[in-house]
Amino acid sequence: MMTATIMAIDKENISDQDILFRLVDEDVDSFNILVDRYKNRLINFVYRFVKDFDVAEDIVQETFLRVFRHRHNYKAIANFSTWIFTIAGNLAKSELRRRKRWRFLSVDAVNEDEKKFDLPDDGIQPDRAASVSILDEHIQAAITTLQSKYREALILRDIEGMSYKQIADITGVPVGTVKSRVNRARKKLQKKLAGHTPQDELFQEQ
Amino acid sequence: MNTAKEFSCSMFHESLRAFIDDELPVNIRSLFLEHASVCTMCGRELQSMQSMIQRLRKLSPVTVSPEFDFSMKLRIRREQQSLRNPLYQFRHAVRDNIGRLLVVPAAAAVILTGFLYLYTGSTVDTLPGLPSAVVEEFAANESVELAADTEEREIGQVRYVLETATPGDIERGLIVTGTAGAALYPALTPISF
Numbered sequence: 001m002m003t004a005t006i007m008a009i010d011k012e013n014i015s016d017q018d019i020l021f022r023l024v025d026e027d028v029d030s031f032n033i034l035v036d037r038y039k040n041r042l043i044n045f046v047y048r049f050v051k052d053f054d055v056a057e058d059i060v061q062e063t064f065l066r067v068f069r070h071r072h073n074y075k076a077i078a079n080f081s082t083w084i085f086t087i088a089g090n091l092a093k094s095e096l097r098r099r100k101r102w103r104f105l106s107v108d109a110v111n112e113d114e115k116k117f118d119l120p121d122d123g124i125q126p127d128r129a130a131s132v133s134i135l136d137e138h139i140q141a142a143i144t145t146l147q148s149k150y151r152e153a154l155i156l157r158d159i160e161g162m163s164y165k166q167i168a169d170i171t172g173v174p175v176g177t178v179k180s181r182v183n184r185a186r187k188k189l190q191k192k193l194a195g196h197t198p199q200d201e202l203f204q205e206q
Numbered sequence: 207m208n209t210a211k212e213f214s215c216s217m218f219h220e221s222l223r224a225f226i227d228d229e230l231p232v233n234i235r236s237l238f239l240e241h242a243s244v245c246t247m248c249g250r251e252l253q254s255m256q257s258m259i260q261r262l263r264k265l266s267p268v269t270v271s272p273e274f275d276f277s278m279k280l281r282i283r284r285e286q287q288s289l290r291n292p293l294y295q296f297r298h299a300v301r302d303n304i305g306r307l308l309v310v311p312a313a314a315a316v317i318l319t320g321f322l323y324l325y326t327g328s329t330v331d332t333l334p335g336l337p338s339a340v341v342e343e344f345a346a347n348e349s350v351e352l353a354a355d356t357e358e359r360e361i362g363q364v365r366y367v368l369e370t371a372t373p374g375d376i377e378r379g380l381i382v383t384g385t386a387g388a389a390l391y392p393a394l395t396p397i398s399f
Contacts, residue, residue: 028279028282028286032279035275035278040267040268043269044268044269047268053268060270061278064282065281065282065285069285154262158263161263164227179223179227182223183222183223186223186255186259190258
């Protein structure tokens, strides 16, 4: 019991840097702590970016794989969370660029019940899982219509709650540019949502 | 600026992001809020923006599937096995450093292109007519015999046609055959007939 308690405390208190240090020796248990710590934050970020759950999970796994492959560079990594979000963001942006080059319909799309279009859907989809509110879907659909750089800034700031400095480090642009992108993203999103649903109905407390 | 009236709607819109992010100085913040209370449009804009951002922060978080952990462990195990394969290590080293690897040949290609352009850039690609002053200059060059007409000379001699040759051609040993419409044979050494 004592041993289990100590281990639980260690898992919570061990820093990202210490985990990376252990990873050099391929300490997979330490790596699993890292995965547990970041998997849901990353999937939340990446899914909002690419709006395809399977692809988002694949991107998150690839992100962790790259962390594992480059674990020897841990000394050069000042801030682990910035680094891992940078990798995930770059992979998500690559996915969006790949989609732009290959705009085609999935073979499965011939079946009306299994539409897998990658096009932004502004309509409400009442057949989605009950746990995801209709309003959430509507907002997510509106986010998907934003240009990649505005989408990323908005998600990291207003959904992930990151500071402007952190977002600047992740995206590689100055803080001023990040603020400008967040501002424009908010205005575009506001306009998009206003065009579909009356404000009071849309933003009523759920 | 002391009153809400002096705080215009455009100033309000410029300050909106900073207000939402709690970055406005205290005095500006109070003017901002005062303006929002007296200006219906701006007030509505503020309420709408605040509601939207609050809603964004309350979006249901997405979580990984139940199979995620298992498939992640599987990928890591495969990665560990692959890392023991030297060919895999080499492939990944190349892939990870492809940018650096391409810089040197790219730079070399640029330098070589520039060098070739500078060295051969002055090669004649048009065949201007030859003014009489240039003919006299050619005549002063003892290594060249100028033909007064287009008649062929004996084998071993360089042949020129007055109206198409240029000073640069002679220096480089280029031969121009025929009349103004003829082809140019670039060569670094003279070609004998």
